[in-house]
Amino acid sequence: MDNLNLTRRGLLAGSIGAASLLALAACAPSAPPAASSGGVAGSKSKIGAVKGTLTFAFWGGSDGETAGFAYAKKKFEAANPGSTITLKILPYDGFFQGIDRGITSGTAPDIFRVDYTTIGKYSAKGVLLDVSPYFSASESAAFLPALWEAVKYKGIAYGVPHQTDTTAIVFNKAAFATAGITSVPDKLSDAWSWDEFSKVATKLRKTLPDSKYPFAYDWTAAGAYRWSSFIYQAGGSLLTADLKKAAIPSAAATKAMDFTKSFFDKKWVPANNTVKTTVYSDNFFLNQTVPMTFIGDFLIPELADPKDGYKGGEWGTTFMPRDKSAASDLGGNAIVARKDTKNPELAAAFLKFLVSEDSMKYFCEQAIELPTLKSLANSKLDYVNRPDAVKVFTEQAATISTTVVKESTVASFATINTVLQDQLELAFHGQSSSATISAIAGGITSALAS
Amino acid sequence: MFLLPNIVMIAVFTLLPLIFAFVISFQNLDSLGGWSWVGFGNYVKLVTDPVFWQSMTNTGIFTLFTVPVGMILGLGIAVLLNGVLPGRTLFRSIIFLPLVVSGVATGVLGAWMFDQSNGFINRILGSVGIAPTAWQSDGFWAMASIILVTLWQRVGFDMLIYLAGLQGVDPSVQEAATVDGATGWQRFRLVTFPLLGPSTFFLLIMNMIYSFQVFDTVWAMTRGGPGFSTTTVVSYAYRTSFDEHGPQLLGYGAAVGVAIYLISLAITAIQWRFSSSRDQTD
Numbered sequence: 001m002d003n004l005n006l007t008r009r010g011l012l013a014g015s016i017g018a019a020s021l022l023a024l025a026a027c028a029p030s031a032p033p034a035a036s037s038g039g040v041a042g043s044k045s046k047i048g049a050v051k052g053t054l055t056f057a058f059w060g061g062s063d064g065e066t067a068g069f070a071y072a073k074k075k076f077e078a079a080n081p082g083s084t085i086t087l088k089i090l091p092y093d094g095f096f097q098g099i100d101r102g103i104t105s106g107t108a109p110d111i112f113r114v115d116y117t118t119i120g121k122y123s124a125k126g127v128l129l130d131v132s133p134y135f136s137a138s139e140s141a142a143f144l145p146a147l148w149e150a151v152k153y154k155g156i157a158y159g160v161p162h163q164t165d166t167t168a169i170v171f172n173k174a175a176f177a178t179a180g181i182t183s184v185p186d187k188l189s190d191a192w193s194w195d196e197f198s199k200v201a202t203k204l205r206k207t208l209p210d211s212k213y214p215f216a217y218d219w220t221a222a223g224a225y226r227w228s229s230f231i232y233q234a235g236g237s238l239l240t241a242d243l244k245k246a247a248i249p250s251a252a253a254t255k256a257m258d259f260t261k262s263f264f265d266k267k268w269v270p271a272n273n274t275v276k277t278t279v280y281s282d283n284f285f286l287n288q289t290v291p292m293t294f295i296g297d298f299l300i301p302e303l304a305d306p307k308d309g310y311k312g313g314e315w316g317t318t319f320m321p322r323d324k325s326a327a328s329d330l331g332g333n334a335i336v337a338r339k340d341t342k343n344p345e346l347a348a349a350f351l352k353f354l355v356s357e358d359s360m361k362y363f364c365e366q367a368i369e370l371p372t373l374k375s376l377a378n379s380k381l382d383y384v385n386r387p388d389a390v391k392v393f394t395e396q397a398a399t400i401s402t403t404v405v406k407e408s409t410v411a412s413f414a415t416i417n418t419v420l421q422d423q424l425e426l427a428f429h430g431q432s433s434s435a436t437i438s439a440i441a442g443g444i445t446s447a448l449a450s
Numbered sequence: 451m452f453l454l455p456n457i458v459m460i461a462v463f464t465l466l467p468l469i470f471a472f473v474i475s476f477q478n479l480d481s482l483g484g485w486s487w488v489g490f491g492n493y494v495k496l497v498t499d500p501v502f503w504q505s506m507t508n509t510g511i512f513t514l515f516t517v518p519v520g521m522i523l524g525l526g527i528a529v530l531l532n533g534v535l536p537g538r539t540l541f542r543s544i545i546f547l548p549l550v551v552s553g554v555a556t557g558v559l560g561a562w563m564f565d566q567s568n569g570f571i572n573r574i575l576g577s578v579g580i581a582p583t584a585w586q587s588d589g590f591w592a593m594a595s596i597i598l599v600t601l602w603q604r605v606g607f608d609m610l611i612y613l614a615g616l617q618g619v620d621p622s623v624q625e626a627a628t629v630d631g632a633t634g635w636q637r638f639r640l641v642t643f644p645l646l647g648p649s650t651f652f653l654l655i656m657n658m659i660y661s662f663q664v665f666d667t668v669w670a671m672t673r674g675g676p677g678f679s680t681t682t683v684v685s686y687a688y689r690t691s692f693d694e695h696g697p698q699l700l701g702y703g704a705a706v707g708v709a710i711y712l713i714s715l716a717i718t719a720i721q722w723r724f725s726s727s728r729d730q731t732d
Contacts, residue, residue, distance in 0.1 A: 096694040097481075104483040118695070125482045211567065211582070221673065222695035270567055271587035276675025278561045279586070289567045415697040422501075422678075429587070429677050447697075 039133035047134060050346040051082035056335075057099070057109035059092040061367070062301055064384070068363030076353045085111075085350055103127050103338070110341040111350060114159065115333050116150045116405075117225065117413050122336065123153030124411035129337040132157045134348040143355075146405045147372040151334045153411070160355045161372040163364055164332030165296045167218055167226055168396045170303065170389070173314040175291030179203040184318045188326060188395045194233070194259060197321035201268045204291060215292040216273045216284035217263070224275050224421040225329065225408065226294075229320065230256035232327035232404060238416070238444065239407045246444035249437045255323075257433040264428055275425040288312045294320070296331050297393035300368045304385040317392040326399040330408040332369065370397050412447040419443030471711070474704040481698040492705035502706065504678050505686040508593070512682060513661035515597045516604065521653050523601065524608020525646075529638070531609070532616045542613070546606035553603070557670025560599035564671070589679025592672050596680055600667055604660070608653055615649030616642070655721040659714055683710055 056073070060066050066089060073085045088109055090098065096118065102108025114122065122128050135157065140148055147161035176184065181200055185191050192200065204214035219227045228238055236252025239245065247253075263269045270289055272279055282302060285293035291312070295303075303310045320328050335354050337347035353359055357375060364371045365381050368390055377397075383390045410416070419440055427436040475492055479485040496502055527545060531538045548556065563570045564585040572582040585595045619642055627637045665684040668674060674681035674689065681689075683706065689696060691703025 094694070097692060100481040100698075122482075125480075125484065127482060271584060272566055272676075274587065274676060276673040276677075277586060278671065278673065279565065279567070284567070287568050414695055418693070418696045425675055426677050429589075 039130070041132040041140075042136040044133040044345075044348070045136040045139060047345055047349045047352070050080050050343075050349045052343040052346045053084040053086065054110040054341065054343055054346055054350065055086045055088055056111040056350065057088040057090055057095075058113035059095045060089045061092065061298065064301060064367035065363070065369075068359075068366045071362050071366075072354050072359040075359065076350055079353075080349065083346060083349075106340070108338055110343070110347050111335060111337045113162070113333050114336055116161075116164075116330050117408050117417065119151060119159060119334050119336065120153060120409045120411040120413055123156075123158040127339055128158040129339050129341060129344055129347060130156050130158060131160065131337070131348055131351060134352060139352075142374060143372050144374055144377055146400055146402050147332075149402060150330065150405045150409050151336075153409075159334040159336035160351045162333055162335045162354055163360070163367070163369040164330070164372055164397060164400070165298045165369050166328040166331050166393060166397045166400055167229065167294050167296055168320055168328070168393050169215075169318045170285060170293055170295055170315055171318065172285075172288075172291035172312050173316055174312075175204065175207075179207040184316065186318070186392075188319055188398065191319035191326055192321045194321050194323045200292075201263075201266070205266065205268060208291070211289075213270045213273075213284075213290050214268045215294070216269055216281040216290045217260075217294045218281040218296065219275055219424065220273075220277055220280050221275065221421070222417065224424055225413075225417045227256075227260060227420060227424055228404075228407070229327050229329050230260055230323075232401065233321070233323040233325060234259075235324035237403055237407060239410070239448075243406060243410055244448060246441040246448075248441045248444075249434075252324075253437050253440075254433055257427060257437055261427055261433060274428045275421045285312075286310055297390060298331070298367065298369055300389055300393075301385050317389040319392060319396055320399070326396075327401065327404065328396050328399045330400050330404050332372075370394055410448070412450060415447035415450065416444050419447060468711070471704050471707050474701055475708045477701040477704075479700040479704075481700065485701070488701065492702045495702060496705050496709065501678055501681065501686060502683075502709075505681045505683045508678075508680060509662055509664070509682045511593065512597060512600075512664060513658060516600050516661050517654065517657040519597075520601050520604050520608050520657060521650070523605045524610075524653070525612045527605065527609045528612035528616055532613060542609070545609055548603040549606040551603070553666030554670050556599060556603050557667040560595065560667065561671045564595040564599075586672065587676055589676055592676060592680050596668055596671055599671065600661075600664065603667070604657070608657070611649050611653050612646060615646045619645050651721065651724055655717060658717050662713060662717070663710065 056069070058065070058069060069087060073087055076085060077083055096114075099108055099112055099114075119128075140157070143161055144164075147164055148157070151157050151159040151161050171184070176182075179200075181203055201214040208214065217226070231238060231248075231250075231252050234252035234255045236250045236256070237247045240247045264271065270279075270284060273281065273284060281293045282295050282299045284290045285295070286303070286309075288311075302308075303315065320326065335351055337344065337351060341347045354363075355373065357373060360371050360373055361376055361381060363369070364376070365383050368383055368385050370390075370393060371377055371381070377394070381387075381390075407413075420443075423431070423436050423439045423443065426439075427433065476487060476489060477485045478488045478491070531542050531545075535541070551559075564572075566572055566582060566585045566587065569585065571585070576582060583591050585591050623641055623645070624637055627641045632640065663684050664682050665688060668680055668682050668685045669688065672680045674685050687703045687706035687710065690706065691698060691700050
């Protein structure tokens with residue numbers, strides 16, 4: 001046992017040594033680089049010929065998305081001889097961990113995709129290329145205003161809004177007929193009120209067996225923020241207009257919380273359609289546990305897939321319910337470039353190319369996603385799957401208000417979303433509305449202060 | 451000289467990360483490298499964080515049910531498969547098989563099986579007239595499902611170690627006990643089981659460390675929910691530090707990691723203490 005004693009001593013010595021190294025490790029704290037402007041807006045909008053090689057990383061959300069990016073790469077390289085864009089397709093899980101490690105070690109891809117609710121983190125830390133100089137006023141004005149705002153931080157654009165998506169309702173037509181639901185809104189202005197939606201859910205509940213539920217909602221995991229749509233519909237907001245404080249508790253928040261908690265009390269949603277679960281709202285619809293579900297338009301290809309898609313019969317789409325107003329969540333992604341990319345001109349040129357009308361149109365048609373250019377948003381795209389369904393989502397996207405965009409893109413949104421995840425999970429398992437709202441308000445306050 | 455490569459590897463891949471973890475636990479560090487010293491701030495936050503203590507309790511409950519039950523099952527199966535049983539090699543392989551499957555794969559499989567709406571388990575229960583169990587929306591049953599999947603995965607390891615221990619038991623000792631009139635149960639309880647002492651100690655410590663560090667199965671099956679009812683210490687550390695859509699508090703996560711390290715160190719110290727006395731009595 002002598003060797004054991006030695007090892008024990010060695011380990012203890014090692015532990016003490018590790019602790020003592022703390023003292024040696026004292027050095028100046030590292031502050032993140034400050035956000036800065038790369039020049040006057042529009043001053044470099046005529047980029048001219050570009051050459052060189054850059055890497056563009058994105059997650060392969062679907063075959064359609066990959067095809068869309070591959071199309072843009074091919075066209076860009078053909079239009080700019082001597083330029084090469086190396087596509088790096090990565091899994092979604094771990095994507096941003098890889099980006100973050102790459103940024104800290106200087107090995108991150110030059111250009112990468114980022115969702116609107118995450119872009120604020122990178123913009124605020126000053127690691128992204130300021131693209132304002134590369135876009136003239138007319139080029140900036142070509143985007144839907146709310147989505148151009150989504151890529152801005154303190155008035156500076158740090159990326160391009162590439163596409164958007166939002167939530168709407170998908171339903172099984174036969175189940176609706178069985179429940180006696182004969183009229184489904186086909187115009188945004190006719191969207192169900194909360195009361196009308198409740199009546200629909202009640203009718204479905206009556207005709208479904210105990211093992212089935214009227215609907216499922218897409219607030220699972222990182223989608224927790226989609227619950228906020230109910231606050232916006234009720235006429236409230238999460239944050240104050242200056243984005244510096246929580247705008248809750250409020251009557252709208254209480255109304256939204258009571259309404260959504262009632263989904264569980266009335267058995268309108270499966271008991272495991274909560275936040276911390278492995279079953280998402282599209283899974284509930286695909287396995288026919290629910291005849292109606294709230295999903296993002298990017299999931300239409302999954303439902304429409306002839307082999308593995310929905311097998312429950314004909315399905316249609318309709319709008320999110322509305323209360324004082326209509327509202328839906330901000331989904332979709334921007335494309336950004338690293339501030340320290342070796343070839344900012346080439347990076348900016350590729351970003352501009354990705355959001356050119358032709359590239360965006362092809363991408364959206366293939367991936368069943370919504371464009372961010374006004375010209376495309378107002379025209380008919382040839383979607384490869386269920387264009388009738390996409391039409392509903394396109395109309396629904398008009399309810400993504402400037403308030404929704406501003407609140408969803410604050411730098412500390414990830415922390416706010418985590419607060420929402422934890423507190424909604426507890427609320428859906430019995431925590432009172434007042435306790436939940438109070439805890440969310442406290443969490444938002446500390447997130448904004450950090 | 452021959453030890454140098456090993457020393458370098460241990461230093462680079464084990465000691466340095468350990469030291470950095472200690473250092474980071476005294477920092478406010480974000481995922482993009484911005485940091486500042488916070489002294490014992492993360493540890494103060496740790497001891498006042500109710501979710502941390504709930505995760506400690508959950509980990510304790512998980513350990514309490516997985517370690518002894520797994521070892522008893524493993525021992526029972528090892529005794530059965532140590533005898534002359536047709537196809538025993540096949541049975542051993544089948545029972546050991548889950549151990550070679552990754553924890554995440556096991557967790558995903560568990561999530562499918564225990565899906566409370568369409569899962570295999572509830573369908574089986576339903577076919578014999580038992581009402582569906584809320585495996586995913588009730589904290590008690592969610593923890594039970596994780597424990598069951600863990601036992602399924604780990605019992606093969608317990609069996610293997612006990613099997614090796616049983617094959618090291620001198621048959622002449624058993625024969626002497628038989629000659630002295632000991633019954634089968636007495637031979638097992640008073641002769642065989644005490645001789646399996648080193649195996650039992652090894653399994654106890656390994657299983658305790660494994661249970662204390664459980665993450666993959668929990669994350670794949672429940673994400674720590676419902677509520678925080680299946681959040682274990684490591685899953686909490688992971689979510690706090692590495693959830694890409696979370697706050698990514700690497701300093702605080704490191705403090706949780708240090709707490710896990712110290713507890714594992716304590717478990718190891720207990721092992722050494724008991725192993726030493728066992729060896730002395732041997």
